[in-house]
Amino acid sequence: MTLKSALEDLSQTTLGAISGCLKKLEYLGGLRKLRGEYWHWGFNKLHGEAAARKAFQEAHRTVVSEVLSTPLQTLLIDVESSSRNSGVNSEHFLASLDRKKEELLPSNPGAGSARHLSSVIHALLGLERSRNPNATHPVSSPRPPLVQSLRHPADTAESEEQPEKEDAIGE
Numbered sequence: 001m002t003l004k005s006a007l008e009d010l011s012q013t014t015l016g017a018i019s020g021c022l023k024k025l026e027y028l029g030g031l032r033k034l035r036g037e038y039w040h041w042g043f044n045k046l047h048g049e050a051a052a053r054k055a056f057q058e059a060h061r062t063v064v065s066e067v068l069s070t071p072l073q074t075l076l077i078d079v080e081s082s083s084r085n086s087g088v089n090s091e092h093f094l095a096s097l098d099r100k101k102e103e104l105l106p107s108n109p110g111a112g113s114a115r116h117l118s119s120v121i122h123a124l125l126g127l128e129r130s131r132n133p134n135a136t137h138p139v140s141s142p143r144p145p146l147v148q149s150l151r152h153p154a155d156t157a158e159s160e161e162q163p164e165k166e167d168a169i170g171e
Contacts, residue, residue, distance in 0.1 A: 006047035006055035014043075015059060020082040021066045022075065026097065028060040029104040036107035060106035068116050075124055094125045 004012070018024045031038045038056035047055065067075070083093035097104065098121050105114055 006051040007058055010055045010059050020078045021063055022078050023082040024063045025067055025104050028063060032103060057106055072123055076127060079124055090128050094128055097121050
């Protein structure tokens with residue numbers, strides 16, 4: 001049995017199973033705790049905390065660099081596959097990345113990386129919206145969170161009727 005370094009294991013096994021550089025970026029960003037340290041119980045147990053931390057930091061920097069150096073046209077294809085794998089539409093996937101863009105960067109990113117990543121996400125969002133010019137984009141009523149959409153239709157109808165009753169009383 002050949003032993004792999006923590007970085008080789010992370011790159012080949014874990015990240016190798018995730019398709020798309022944006023999805024990898026989302027995954028790595030999601031492993032960071034509030035103080036910016038990565039936490040993955042199994043990986044820490046297998047490779048040790050220091051080796052795991054170093055591997056996650058290096059892999060995260062590599063993936064950010066890959067995203068920032070990839071042409072937008074290629075990233076649009078990545079968005080399609082990443083959003084499909086996430087079970088959401090492309091615009092929702094990009095909006096989600098936009099909301100958590102600080103989490104998507106490794107600690108101590110290179111100069112301008114935060115601004116560059118933000119620009120890339122905004123450009124992709126704009127391009128995605130322009131692809132679908134006939135689509136209506138909600139202005140005043142955002143989509144319900146996924147948890148709400150999993151409710152039984154009767155439960156949703158009751159919760160939607162409640163505010164209307166309150167409005168009628170207030171008038």
